[in-house]
Amino acid sequence: MSARMIGVIGGSGLYEVEGLENAAWTHVETPWGAPSDEILTGQLDGVPIAFLPRHGRGHPLDPGSVPYRANIAALKMLGVTDVFSVSAVGSFREAMAPGDFVVVDQFIDRTKGRAPSFFGPGCVAHVSLAHPTCPRLSDAAEAGASAAGATVHRGGTYLAMEGPQFSTLAESRMYRESWGADVIGMTNMPEARLAREAELCYASVAMVTDYDSWHPDPGEVEVTEILATAAANADKARAMVRALPELLGAQRAACPHGCDHALEHAILTVPSARDAQAVERLRTVAGRVLD
Numbered sequence: 001m002s003a004r005m006i007g008v009i010g011g012s013g014l015y016e017v018e019g020l021e022n023a024a025w026t027h028v029e030t031p032w033g034a035p036s037d038e039i040l041t042g043q044l045d046g047v048p049i050a051f052l053p054r055h056g057r058g059h060p061l062d063p064g065s066v067p068y069r070a071n072i073a074a075l076k077m078l079g080v081t082d083v084f085s086v087s088a089v090g091s092f093r094e095a096m097a098p099g100d101f102v103v104v105d106q107f108i109d110r111t112k113g114r115a116p117s118f119f120g121p122g123c124v125a126h127v128s129l130a131h132p133t134c135p136r137l138s139d140a141a142e143a144g145a146s147a148a149g150a151t152v153h154r155g156g157t158y159l160a161m162e163g164p165q166f167s168t169l170a171e172s173r174m175y176r177e178s179w180g181a182d183v184i185g186m187t188n189m190p191e192a193r194l195a196r197e198a199e200l201c202y203a204s205v206a207m208v209t210d211y212d213s214w215h216p217d218p219g220e221v222e223v224t225e226i227l228a229t230a231a232a233n234a235d236k237a238r239a240m241v242r243a244l245p246e247l248l249g250a251q252r253a254a255c256p257h258g259c260d261h262a263l264e265h266a267i268l269t270v271p272s273a274r275d276a277q278a279v280e281r282l283r284t285v286a287g288r289v290l291d
């Protein structure tokens with residue numbers, strides 16, 4: 001067993017959490033720059049917790065400008081072991097209605113030009129991403145969201161689009177009918193990839209805010225509708241976060257799904273061929289396998 005620290009990345013409509021003991025906003029600098037904002041640290045029920053608003057307080061960052069590598073690296077550097085990502089999404093399924101929560105388990109990545117990896121020239125690694133979310137954390141997310149009174153759907157495929165514009169009607173129909181996506185958003189990729197590379201357990205809680213553009217009613221996505229639904233959901237999201245420490249506990253057994261050992265056999269570059277600067281940067285997220 002080892003000490004647990006819960007990380008929460010808050011999406012559109014969730015810019016802070018309440019009730020933390022010893023709450024403090026902390027600046028963290030990483031080899032990949034500064035994260036989206038300062039990180040709110042403290043304890044809930046005796047469990048250390050770190051909260052990061054993905055778009056920054058006041059929402060200055062669009063989905064393509066979010067510093068995904070710095071965000072994940074900063075959480076790792078603070079000692080976070082388990083990451084809950086909270087996001088606003090459009091729904092491709094009638095049954096996943098605005099206001100519902102979906103505990104996502106798969107992704108389709110349609111983002112463009114975002115740095116997808118901590119690794120690269122000088123230190124090459126290939127981690128498995130067949131199962132990009134952690135079932136143990138997803139169990140806790142599902143239980144926490146249910147306890148918060150949300151209607152929760154367990155499992156779903158999140159299509160990550162580049163944005164910032166919403167999808168065309170043709171894209172929306174294709175993602176829904178041909179690609180089998182269940183929800184759509186703009187931020188869970190490369191976030192989930194990077195969490196895996198940093199050996200962090202990662203669960204994604206998607207809060208449905210709209211039916212994207214495939215649905216005849218209303219037939220268009222309006223950001224005002226999204227923000228109104230996200231604001232109405234924010235209390236449930238905060239209640240879910242408050243439930244997590246008790247559900248998970250302060251001590252953590254190794255992940256039965258191997259998230260915390262994802263890099264075990266992933267680094268291909270032999271020590272003698274590694275770039276010293278790349279390795280120095282990587283120590284913050286992959287020190288376990290580099291030291």
Ligand SMILES: CSC[C@H]1O[C@H](OP(=O)(O)O)[C@H](O)[C@@H]1O
Nearest residue numbers: 011012063087088185186187226
């Ligand atoms: C506010 S509308 C679009 C915006 O909302 C979602 O943000 P997040 O995933 O951080 O909750 C979506 O991905 C877009 O960034």
Ligand SMILES: Nc1ncnc2[nH]cnc12
Nearest residue numbers: 088089090184185186212
């Ligand atoms: N319909 C939608 N498309 C992309 N991102 C979203 N976030 C919330 N609703 C969305």
